[in-house]
Amino acid sequence: xxxxxxxxxxxxxxxxxxxxxxxxxRLKIDGEKVVGIEIEIGYNHRGIEKLSESKxxxxxxxxxxxxxxxxxxxxxxxxxxxxxxxxxxRIPERAKYIRTVVGEIERIHSHLLxxxxxxxxxxxxxVWMWCWKYREPLLELCERVFGNxxxxxxxxxxxxxxxxxxDQGDLIRKDMGDLVPKLDMLYNAIQDDPVIKARLRIxxxxxxxxxxxxxxxxxxxxxxxxxxxxxxxxxxxxxxxVDWNVVVREEGDVYAKTMVRIDEMKESVKIINQxxxxxxxxxGEIETEIKEIPEGEGIGRHEAPRGEVFHYVxxxxxxxxxxxxxxxxxxxxxxSNEVAVVGGTIPDAALTLAAVDPCxxxxxxxxxxxxxxxxxxxxxxxxxxxxxxxxxxxxxxxGK
Amino acid sequence: MSRxxxxxxxxxxxxxxxxxxxxxxILDALTPKYDAExxxxxxxxxxxxxxxxxxxxxxxxxDLPRLMSIYQQAPKPFFVIAVGTCALDLxxxxxxxxxxxxxxxxxxxxxxxxxxxxxxxxxxxxxxKLIEKVRNDTSKPGKKKVKGIKKL
Ligand code: SF4
Numbered sequence: 001x002x003x004x005x006x007x008x009x010x011x012x013x014x015x016x017x018x019x020x021x022x023x024x025x026r027l028k029i030d031g032e033k034v035v036g037i038e039i040e041i042g043y044n045h046r047g048i049e050k051l052s053e054s055k056x057x058x059x060x061x062x063x064x065x066x067x068x069x070x071x072x073x074x075x076x077x078x079x080x081x082x083x084x085x086x087x088x089x090r091i092p093e094r095a096k097y098i099r100t101v102v103g104e105i106e107r108i109h110s111h112l113l114x115x116x117x118x119x120x121x122x123x124x125x126x127v128w129m130w131c132w133k134y135r136e137p138l139l140e141l142c143e144r145v146f147g148n149x150x151x152x153x154x155x156x157x158x159x160x161x162x163x164x165x166x167d168q169g170d171l172i173r174k175d176m177g178d179l180v181p182k183l184d185m186l187y188n189a190i191q192d193d194p195v196i197k198a199r200l201r202i203x204x205x206x207x208x209x210x211x212x213x214x215x216x217x218x219x220x221x222x223x224x225x226x227x228x229x230x231x232x233x234x235x236x237x238x239x240x241x242v243d244w245n246v247v248v249r250e251e252g253d254v255y256a257k258t259m260v261r262i263d264e265m266k267e268s269v270k271i272i273n274q275x276x277x278x279x280x281x282x283x284g285e286i287e288t289e290i291k292e293i294p295e296g297e298g299i300g301r302h303e304a305p306r307g308e309v310f311h312y313v314x315x316x317x318x319x320x321x322x323x324x325x326x327x328x329x330x331x332x333x334x335x336s337n338e339v340a341v342v343g344g345t346i347p348d349a350a351l352t353l354a355a356v357d358p359c360x361x362x363x364x365x366x367x368x369x370x371x372x373x374x375x376x377x378x379x380x381x382x383x384x385x386x387x388x389x390x391x392x393x394x395x396x397x398x399g400k
Numbered sequence: 401m402s403r404x405x406x407x408x409x410x411x412x413x414x415x416x417x418x419x420x421x422x423x424x425x426i427l428d429a430l431t432p433k434y435d436a437e438x439x440x441x442x443x444x445x446x447x448x449x450x451x452x453x454x455x456x457x458x459x460x461x462x463d464l465p466r467l468m469s470i471y472q473q474a475p476k477p478f479f480v481i482a483v484g485t486c487a488l489d490l491x492x493x494x495x496x497x498x499x500x501x502x503x504x505x506x507x508x509x510x511x512x513x514x515x516x517x518x519x520x521x522x523x524x525x526x527x528x529k530l531i532e533k534v535r536n537d538t539s540k541p542g543k544k545k546v547k548g549i550k551k552l
Contacts, residue, residue, distance in 0.1 A: 014466060021415055021423070022463065043462050044417045047496035054495065063492055069421020069517065113424065132431035139428075150421045150517060359420070 006030055010346070014043050025353065032345045037338055052324040057083060057157060057293050060321060064311070065151055067326065068359055070113060073106045074304030075326065076155035078311040081236055081300025083157045086313055087293050092285045093238075095159035097275040100238040101172065102146065102154045103302070104268040104275075108179070109138045110305035111261040114357045115186065118258060121351050122199050127189075134182045141175050144168070159287025169276040176269045183269075187262050200255035204340040204352025207252055214336040217329045218307020220356045223260045224252035230303040242274040254355045293317075304329055306357050330359045406531040408440030412450035412474075416467060416503065418457025421517040422484035426454055429520035436524060447471075452479040452530070454523075458486045459506065460498045471507050479534075480509045481526055485516040 012025040022043035028036035048067055052060045064075040077099065084091065091099075112135040119127025139149040145168045146152035154160050164172070190196050206216070211224035221228050229246045231239040247263040249256040297314040307329030314323040333356040341352050415423050429436045430443060444450050447470050459467055471480075480503075485491035487503050503509060510533070513526045 015414065015470060021420060022417075022466075043460075043466075044457075045460060045462065045498050046417050046458060046493050047498045048493075051493065051496050066419045066492055066516075069419040069424060072419075072421065129432055132428065133433060136428075136431070136433045149519065150424070 007035060012350075014040075021359075023358075027341075027346065027349060029346060034341050034344055034346060034349055037341050037349075039334060039337065041334075049324050049326060052321055054320065056319045057315075057321060060324065061155055061157065062153060064326070065153060065155075067328070069150055070110050070359060071106060071304045071306065071309075072151045073102050073155060074302050074309045075311070075328075076153075077103055077237075078300045078302040078304075078309040079313070079324075080155045080157050081302060082298045082311040082313040083293065083300070084298070085300055086296050086298025086315055087157075087290065089158050089288060089290060091159050091288060094163075094279065094282050094284050095286045096238040096241070097279050097282060098160045098164055098286065099155065100242070101164065101272055101275045101279075102152065102160075103237070104272045105138060105142060105172075107268045107305045108265050109135050109142075110357075111265050112138070114261060114305075115258065118254070118351070118354060121354050122196065124196065127186075131186070134179065137175055137178065141172060145172065156287060157293075158290045159285070161287075163286050164276075164279055166280055169279055172276050173273060176272055180266070180269055183262060183265055187259075190258060190262070197255060200258060200351075201251075201253055203254045203348040204337075204344055204355055205251070205253045206336055206340045208250075210336065210339045211252065214339070215332050216307070216336045216356075217332050218304070219257055219260045219264065220307065220333045220336065222246065222248050223256035225250040228308075230301045230308050234301060236301070238275055238278075239271075241278070242271050244271050244274075254351060257355050293319075306330055306359060307333060328359065330356070334358045406534050408442070409452050409527060409531070410442045410444045410450050411452045411454050412444055412447045413454045414447075414456070414467065414470060416455060416457040416459045416463045416487070417499075418484065418486060422456035422486070425517045425520055426456070426483065426523060429523050434520045434524065436520075436527075439524075439527075441527060447474050450474065450478075452481060452527075454481050454483050455487050455503055455509070456483045458490050458493045458496075458499045459501070459503050461500050462498075464500050464506065467503070467506065479511070479530060480507060481511045481513060481530065482509045483513045483523065483526075484518060485514055488512050488514055491516060 008029050010027040010029060012027060014022040014024040024040040024043070026038040026040070027034055028038075048063060052063055055063055061076045061079060064079045065072050067075045083089075112131045116128040116131030116135070119125070119131065142152055143149050145164060146154050147162060154162060206220065206224050208225045211221050211226055216224070216226075217228065225248060227246055227248050230236075232246050244267045247260050247267060249260050293315050295315055295317045297312065300311045300313070302309045309329060310327040312323070312325040313321050316322045336356065337353055340355075341349050344352060413423065413426055428434065447453065453471070453474065482488055482503055486493060489502055490499060493499055500506075511526050511530045513522050515522055
């Protein structure tokens with residue numbers, strides 16, 4: 001309870017049926033209205049940056065892949081970009097196209113996953129089941145072409161680990177062809193259904209001004225009218241070599257975020273098709289050989305499904321990174337909820353919290369240690385109480 | 401007693417500190433392609449309704465007290481399936497300063513599903529094997545020992 005008697009606090013989490021991942025929100029409500037929110041994370045901290053310093057440059061690719069399972073190629077993508085920036089490595093053209101294909105297939109399955117969960121949150125379980133059904137052929141495609149359903153380990157410093165043969169290219173094209181009518185169907189279904197549309201329209205609006213103030217990235221920013229996309233602004237891999245558009249909408253509500261994501265999937269299909277066609281013409285190596293990583297520092301960026309991923313790598317020569325810093329898109333996006341949720345009602349809160357497509361395993365990079373204050377749980381208190389008894393016990397025994 | 405449980409297992413999903421992929425594959429097992437619900441396997445929101453817990457990810461120092469308190473609320477007999485390499489032996493996160501050991505150091509685990517992430521088929525097969533194990537188990541249900549919460 002806060003000082004104001006009228007305000008009630010609702011804790012959500014850390015283990016809550018609505019949430020996939022452990023995180024903790026404290027909603028402050030006045031009647032039906034949400035007047036404040038506190039976000040507490042840290043349940044998923046695994047110390048990846050520190051671990052990375054004990055792994056070789058090549059092993060770290062596998063480690064950063066396991067930061068997040070949904071966008072499992074985004075972190076390696078940004079990481080290899082960073083190391084290549086550090087060592088001034090140029091990758092073969094074929095590898096560029098393959099990287100782009102991997103990145104875009106991942107974007108499609110990640111967005112479908114989000115769309116399904118959004119449908120689940122507003123009570124349309126059919127949307128959930130259908131989206132995940134359409135996602136399944138993509139995962140199978142990944143397994144056939146990249147070797148695993150997720151965590152495909154395609155990225156390698158200097159290139160990619162596996163080639164895409166012409167037959168596999170045809171397979172990808174065919175699957176993309178099958179996907180487009182389904183995406184159109186979802187698009188029309190959401191646009192035509194008055195209930196879904198009205199439901200998504202009223203929830204969690206993030207204005208352009210707030211979006212700028214909170215530095216949001218990715219589809220969350222693009223749905224609020226900010227045209228920002230690393231793939232366009234600072235082209236890497238083959239994004240500068242193919243033709244595609246950045247999808248922007250002005251409204252900033254959950255509906256806009258949904259539509260941006262659906263349109264982005266269509267753009268991804270466009271990119272993948274062009275890349276697969278180009279792969280038939282561009283033959284040659286898929287990786288350049290790396291002898292050693294020199295001293296220096298480098299940054300790498302990638303537009304993950306949720307926004308810009310940023311990696312910083314510093315080397316002092318030798319085989320391990322000296323410092324590796326990761327900034328995931330959800331780190332920026334999650335905190336925009338502080339304005340998007342406030343002012344809405346409680347039923348909208350869950351939807352709005354989910355609308356930025358938060359990924360807490362990506363976000364939990366740092367752990368703040370505040371030495372001045374400590375939270376004592378009841379268990380701590382009991383332990384302290386017992387310790388005092390033991391101490392007394394020892395003293396009296398010694399005295400005897 | 402525990403045989404009754406084998407007809408329709410309700411599972412609770414506890415994500416300790418995973419990379420999320422195992423969790424997504426668990427949900428995947430419920431969607432139309434694999435459709436685990438046709439076997440009576442249902443995902444429930446509270447551990448008090450569950451017969452079985454799917455545990456994913458490594459356990460870190462912030463999760464451990466929560467895991468213990470959630471496990472203690474579970475109705476017994478109760479089964480735990482560790483899903484993914486992380487929950488087996490920490491996988492790539494071994495050696496991290498925030499990780500407090502594999503989950504089986506803290507709670508008893510009945511089945512392990514290796515893989516990073518395991519495929520939904522592997523999850524279903526783990527449940528089937530667990531059911532067989534429970535059916536063939538003629539010993540009297542006893543209380544499983546749970547170690548007390550370790551000092552962090
Ligand atoms: S086992 Fe692999 S997929 Fe599963 S949580 Fe761990 S790193 Fe992620």
